[in-house]
Amino acid sequence: MVDQNDRSARLLVRALYYATDGDRRWWLLPTELNDLTKHAIAVAVDRGWMLDRGDSVRLTEAGRDLVTHGD
Incomplete structure (x- = not known):
């Protein structure tokens, strides 16, 4: 089951x-x-889906895979 933080x-x-x-x-x-x-x-960074440099963010390969392939 996905919690609200993970869903967001x-x-x-x-x-x-x-x-x-x-x-x-x-x-x-x-x-x-x-x-x-x-x-x-913060959760997306912790899960390895996103990088954060303070003023901007970008997806990692794992983040792109999450969208294109799901879990």
């Missing part, structure tokens, strides 16, 4: 995948993120 991270990874057309590029984050989004980023 998965939705964020999927949104980033479609926003970047699945490309390996950094996506500049808005300056003010809500706590749910910040936590989703």
